[in-house]
Amino acid sequence: MTSRHPSPTSRVRALARTVPVGALGLILTAGAAWGQQAPATSPTSTATTKGEAANLSRPQKGTAAALLAIDAEYAEKLKGLDLGRLKQLQELAVGLKPKEAAAVYEQLFRSAIAADLFAQAEPAADAALKAGLPSPSCLALANLVKLIAECDRGDFDQSLKDLAALLARKADPKAEAGVVLSSAELLGVADSYYQRLVHAGRYDVATRAFQLVLEQADADDVRDYLGSRLNRLKLVGKPAPAIQGKDLDGRPFDLAALRGKVVLVVFWASWCLPSAAEITWLQEVYDADHARGFEIVGVNLDPLQDEQADVESYIPNVRRFALDYNLRWPNLMNRPGAGDVAKAYGVAEIPASVLIDRDGKVVGLDLVRKNLEPTVAKLVGP
Incomplete structure (x- = not known):
């Protein structure tokens, strides 16, 4: 789900971001840039209008696996190139004067950061920090x-400690100004x-990470x-907040009626297109566990345009979109008003989902x- 609507309102602009502004995006903006929100990038290259969304060709189930295989092969080759680049850059840095x-x-x-290779770059980070x-x-x-590398190896508590230390240094008036990255980099790290x-x-x-950053954020939109x-x-x-209303076919729906079942609430929009592979595995989980008490309900956010x-x-x-994807x-x-489920669930970007026991x-x-898959299987039981 990566497409963005070309002319969103301010609220939809937040919903349409594929990578949200978060804690790290803010701690990177030191000095005069502290507290400024990274602007949303222009979505025109991948956008579809409401009318165009229904006319897009969607890959059928028979081609989903082939498309996924092609993407996986491409991603693996690209990762190899990125790793080679990191290795060359680290070798180049050795022996250079400190400034160079x-x-x-x-x-x-x-x-x-761009290639999401934090763990692979950690040795270089250690070397740079050691060299001062x-x-x-x-x-x-x-x-x-x-x-991020600490998160990759599961050391989440240490990452929180390091975040707190970074924020403390940013708040120190005697500290040197830090780095200001591009919007894409800020959002990517966050x-x-x-x-x-x-x-x-x-x-x-x-939760603690966002609380730490919120304590130092100045801009109203960031807060x-x-x-x-x-x-x-x-x-x-x-x-879970209440969800009541009628589905696309006019049938009444009440989340409270599903008490005793495990429910996945999926927030989506026709201008934020799901991939065929994602729909396929959601269907697979639904089929595998539905008989044991697993339900899915979708909440469409198109009206927020x-x-x-x-x-x-x-x-x-x-409705046409849901039929084309066989939801x-x-x-x-x-x-x-009372039907604003996105607001009730604090949804600030899509794709988003909430699992209810x-x-x-x-x-x-x-x-x-x-x-x-394993979480639902555990919740529904044998």
Whole structure:
């Protein structure tokens, strides 16, 4: 789900981000840039309008595996090239004068962030920090690489300690100004940190990280964003907010009626297209565990393109979309007021999902296939 709508309102602009502004995005913006929110990038190259979304050709199940295999092969080759680049840059940095070495290391860390190769770049980060290179920008990047690398090896508590130390240095008026990265880099690092924490079920660490950053954020829009994310994280362990209304075919739906079952709430939009592979594995989990008490409900966010528009006008296109993708679970339209499910669940970007246990409590956020399948299987039981 990576497409973005070309002319979103301010709220949809937040919802349409594929990588949200998060804790690391803020700690990177030191000095005069502290507290400034990274702007959303222009979505025009991949955008589809409401009318165009229904006319896109969707890969059928027979081609999904082939497409996935091609993508996997491409990704593996690209990773090999990226790893080779990191190795060459580290070899180049050895023996250079400190100022020149810092410039090379900075390029290495930026490349690692872009390629999501934090663990592989950690030795270079250790070397740069040990050398005490004369570049606040380089050292800040090295610290951030180590922060994510710690998550990669499961040392989440240490990553939180390091985040707290970084924030303390940023708050010190005597500290040197740090690095200001591009919006894409800021968002990429922030998303990497968040995804690692929530996919590992460390909602406690993620909550504390956002609280730490919120304490030092100045810009209103940044504070609003972080507050929304914290509200969502704080749902874990609490009763799930109500979801009531009618599905796309006019049938009544009430989440409370599903008490005693495990429910996955999926937030989506026709202008944020799901991949065929994602739909396939969701269907597989649904088919495997539905008989044992697993349900899925979709909440469509198309009306947030224009909060003044009539929600009913979006239903034909959304229904067509659901039919084209063979979505076999109930789908509701997000509506203003009491029907604003996205607001109730603190959803600030898509794709997003919430897992609810048999007791009606939130037990997971944004699960991916590797942890959704075993988590659902455990919750529904034998």
